[in-house]
Amino acid sequence: xxxxxxxxxxxxxxxxxxxxxxxxxxxxxxxxxxxxxxxxxxxxxxxxxxxxxxxxxxxxxxxxxxxxxxxxxxxxxxxxxxxxxxxxxxxxxxxxxxxxxxxxxxxxxxxxxxxxxxxxxxxxxxxxxxxxxxxxxxxxxxxxxxxxxxxxxxxxxxxxxxxxxxxxxxxxxxxxxxxxxxxxxxxxxxxxxxxxxxxxxxxxxxxxxxxxxxxxxxxxxxxxxxxxxxxxxxxxxxxxxxxxxxxxxxxxxxxxxxxxxxxxxxxxxxxxxxxxxxxxxxxxxx
Amino acid sequence: xxxxxxxxxxxxxxxxxxxxxxxxxxxxxxxxxxxxxxxxxxxxxxxxxxxxxxxxxxxxxxxxxxxxxxxxxxxxxxxxxxxxxxxxxxxxxxxxxxxxxxxxxxxxxxxxxxxxxxxxxxxxxxxxxxxxxxxxxxxxxxxxxxxxxxxxxxxxxxxxxxxxxxxxxxxxxxxxxxxxxxxxxxxxxxxxxxxxxxxxxxxxxxxxxxxxxxxxxxxxxxxxxxxxxxxxxxxxxxxxx
Numbered sequence: 001x002x003x004x005x006x007x008x009x010x011x012x013x014x015x016x017x018x019x020x021x022x023x024x025x026x027x028x029x030x031x032x033x034x035x036x037x038x039x040x041x042x043x044x045x046x047x048x049x050x051x052x053x054x055x056x057x058x059x060x061x062x063x064x065x066x067x068x069x070x071x072x073x074x075x076x077x078x079x080x081x082x083x084x085x086x087x088x089x090x091x092x093x094x095x096x097x098x099x100x101x102x103x104x105x106x107x108x109x110x111x112x113x114x115x116x117x118x119x120x121x122x123x124x125x126x127x128x129x130x131x132x133x134x135x136x137x138x139x140x141x142x143x144x145x146x147x148x149x150x151x152x153x154x155x156x157x158x159x160x161x162x163x164x165x166x167x168x169x170x171x172x173x174x175x176x177x178x179x180x181x182x183x184x185x186x187x188x189x190x191x192x193x194x195x196x197x198x199x200x201x202x203x204x205x206x207x208x209x210x211x212x213x214x215x216x217x218x219x220x221x222x223x224x225x226x227x228x229x230x231x232x233x234x235x236x237x238x239x240x241x242x243x244x245x246x247x248x249x250x251x252x253x254x255x256x257x258x259x260x261x262x263x264x265x266x267x268x269x270x271x272x273x274x275x276x277x278x279x280x281x282x283x284x285x286x
Numbered sequence: 287x288x289x290x291x292x293x294x295x296x297x298x299x300x301x302x303x304x305x306x307x308x309x310x311x312x313x314x315x316x317x318x319x320x321x322x323x324x325x326x327x328x329x330x331x332x333x334x335x336x337x338x339x340x341x342x343x344x345x346x347x348x349x350x351x352x353x354x355x356x357x358x359x360x361x362x363x364x365x366x367x368x369x370x371x372x373x374x375x376x377x378x379x380x381x382x383x384x385x386x387x388x389x390x391x392x393x394x395x396x397x398x399x400x401x402x403x404x405x406x407x408x409x410x411x412x413x414x415x416x417x418x419x420x421x422x423x424x425x426x427x428x429x430x431x432x433x434x435x436x437x438x439x440x441x442x443x444x445x446x447x448x449x450x451x452x453x454x455x456x457x458x459x460x461x462x463x464x465x466x467x468x469x470x471x472x473x474x475x476x477x478x479x480x481x482x483x484x485x486x487x488x489x490x491x492x493x494x495x496x497x498x499x500x501x502x503x504x505x506x507x508x509x510x511x512x513x514x515x516x517x518x519x520x521x522x523x524x525x526x527x
Contacts, residue, residue, distance in 0.1 A: 013425070037457045038429030039414055150304060153373065154326030176428075179454050180373075182325055182483040184524035209429075209457055250459025271410045273470040274403035 003027055004080075004171050004203050009048055009058035018044045020227035021058070026171070029200040031193070033218035033235070034207045037247055041227040042207045046173055049205075050082040051075045062171065081169025083160050083177060091149035095140060095159055098148055099131040102166035130166070137195075138162045139188050154181040161192055171203045172196055178210065186213075193217060211239070211249070223248070288352060291316045291446060291477045292337065297346035299336045306332045308501040309346065314446075314494070319468065319478040321488045321509060323523060324498035330481045331373050333498065334450055337479075338370050339363050350446070365392075366446075369439035373450040377431050379424025383415055386423050390438035400441060408437045411463045429455040436464065446477045453484040465490055485523075489513055497522045 005025035011018050019041045026032050034042050047053035049060055051072035059068045060075075067075050076082075090098050104127055135141045138158045148156065161177060174193065178186040190213065196202050197217070208214050214221065214235065221238040223231035225247055231238050238244060245251045292314040299307040307329050314320045322330050335341045337348055339360040348356045355363055364370070369390075378386050384397065387405075394400045409416040412433035418426060423434060432455050439447055452468070453461045461484070468491055472478055482488045488495070492509035505512075505522050512518060 038433065038455070038460060039427040043427055150301075152327035152331070176455060180326075180451060180483065182323070182523070183485050185326055209455070209461075211458060248457055248459060250462050271407055273407055273467070273474055274401070 003063060004049070004205075005061045006045075006049060007059045007061070009045070009060065010056050011044060011048055011053055012056045017227050019048060019055075019224075022224070022227075022229045024222060024229060024232065026203045026205060028170070028203050029197075030219045031197050031204040031206060031217050032220045032222060033214040034205060034222055034224060035209070035214060035244070035248060036224035040224040042224055043175055044227075045224060046082065046175055046205070046207065049075075050080055050173060076167065076169070079170035080173065081164045081167050081171060082173040083164045083175060089148050089156060089159060089163070092147060094145055094147055095151070096131060096135065096144035098159060099134055099144075099162050099166055100127055102163040103127050103130045103134070106167050134162045134165050137165070137192060154185050157181060158185075158189060161189055165192070165196075170201070171205070173205045175207045176209065177206070178208075178213065190217070215239070289315055291351055292479065293347075293349045294333070294337070295347045295349070297333070297336060297343045297348060299332055299341050300344045301332070301341060306501055307336060307343075310336075310498070310501070310503055311506075312496050312503055313506070314477060314479050316477055317472070317475055318493040319472050319480065319491050320494040320496065321492035322479065322481045322496050322498065323488060324504075325524070328498040329501040330498055331450055332501075334370070334448055334479070334481060335372075337363075337448065338368070340372075367444050368446045368448065369444040371435045371439045371449040371452065375431050375435040377423045377426075377434060379422065381423055382420050383423050383426070383434055384419050386434055386438060387415070387441055391441045393442055404443075405441065408441055411467050412437050412460065429457060429460070432456055433460065440467065440471065443474070444476060446479065447471065448479045450481045451483060452480060453482060453487050461487065 003025055007023050009022045010020055022045060034045065036042055044053065048055050051067070051070060051074070055068065059066055061067060062078055062080065065078065067078055067080070070078065090101065107127065107130070132141070135144055138161060140155065140158060140162070143151065143155065148159065151159070157177065157180060164172060177189045177193070181189065193204065193206070194217070196204060206217065218235050220233065221235050222229060223238060223244055225243060230243050231241050290313040294310050294312040297307055297310040298305070310329070310333055312333070322333065324330055332341060336343050339355070339358055343356055346356070347354060350363070350366055350368070355366070378389070388394065388397060391400045414426065414430040414433050415437045418430065423431065426434060436449065436452055439449065452464055456464070465487060468478060480491070489509065495507060495509045495512050496503045497505040505518070
């Protein structure tokens with residue numbers, strides 16, 4: 001079993017407590033969505049788990065093993081796999097080279113010792129076969145020769161998921177995996193996440209603002225607000241809770257129904273633009 | 287006076303060895319909100335960057351209010367009263383939120399010189415901007431940086447507001463604030479051009495729509511007509527909106 005847990009996890013920046021005593025565990029075969037207002041501490045919580053940030057207090061454990069003192073690389077080796085909110089790729093290499101490097105980091109040479117031409121060649125063939133498989137899964141075979149820096153943002157996000165898959169972690173952490181993708185492209189990523197979920201052995205954490213995605217994929221939702229864990233439970237129940245309705249979805253207290261599946265709710269009235277704040281004085285025709 | 291504040295005619299853009307835009311024709315009508323849609327890699331961001339002079343068109347013409355701006359430098363284009371929020375947000379990470387806002391308010395040398403009513407309006411839309419006023423902008427979360435980027439663009443009235451994916455990374459409540467804000471800006475006479483992947487956002491706000499694919503505009507019309515025509519949505523966007 002690869003259970004991920006955080007205990008009293010806390011980080012302070014000066015006087016600001018960005019993540020405040022979060023105790024939570026994540027079971028294999030479960031997809032947990034982490035929601036909350038912008039700045040609630042979602043990405044910071046991820047940073048603490050993956051080791052990008054050092055906690056002020058608290059522990060991170062995987063399978064009972066304490067990872068708290070390991071650097072990010074050590075945590076990755078222990079099985080934590082993370083995709084970033086900002087893309088983190090080798091920009092000057094091709095798509096295929098990026099994926100191959102990730103495959104190589106996991107498989108290359110680790111199971112064979114000594115210098116042997118045959119094993120180098122067959123290793124290489126295995127690496128390429130695995131990289132091919134992953135590129136096919138993210139529907140990017142056709143772009144495998146392109147330099148990553150030249151890819152549009154959405155493709156870079158897809159590639160990032162590919163690198164994560166190549167690392168074969170036991171815990172997958174996704175931070176807004178479909179941000180910047182259009183509604184026709186996002187399903188490729190969502191399908192990948194569904195496939196990971198179907199495996200039942202993976203622990204999946206997902207930070208996501210698109211509530212239709214959360215509704216469809218999550219087995220459980222936890223809510224962060226001002227750095228603290230304020231709700232945890234079954235999706236429908238958490239979404240209906242006042243804290244999510246008011247602080248996150250912006251539905252007026254005691255007012256309207258929950259946001260519908262397409263997000264077509266109406267927020268409380270936004271204050272009006274001051275009347276003289278319209279066209280600049282030199283506006284209009286000249 | 288033309289009904290279009292901004293027009294692109296046969297615009298081609300090369301980035302290094304890559305030919306990205308292959309003759310873009312686009313009209314942005316005055317006082318309307320135009321949505322630029324299309325899959326990743328279609329050329330939407332390159333189109334915005336070409337308008338702003340961040341890439342120069344290798345052929346074709348960009349006209350703003352009757353004036354040819356194709357060869358103009360970015361700051362000259364901005365001084366024509368154009369605000370632009372780039373895809374990467376362009377936040378000055380080492381400056382405070384306040385300093386970022388002050389830089390964007392071109393008519394003001396101090397915060398006191400900014401239209402205070404308008405500033406309060408911006409604060410009410412994006413509470414994080416007020417909350418972290420004296421913090422380095424680099425310390426903001428991804429979504430808060432996005433709020434600051436849009437806040438900078440609307441802190442003063444502009445004639446044309448161009449935003450590359452305003453809703454990216456934002457919590458639903460803030461997206462709703464932003465939809466209201468753009469509707470109000472439009473009602474005040476501002477012309478708006480948005481690239482947006484959030485179809486709900488696009489449908490609620492768009493008057494005019496242009497769909498790009500492979501570096502050209504493949505469809506232009508009203509959002510209303512596109513919203514009605516499911517077959518067209520499927521052929522253009524690969525989905526129903």
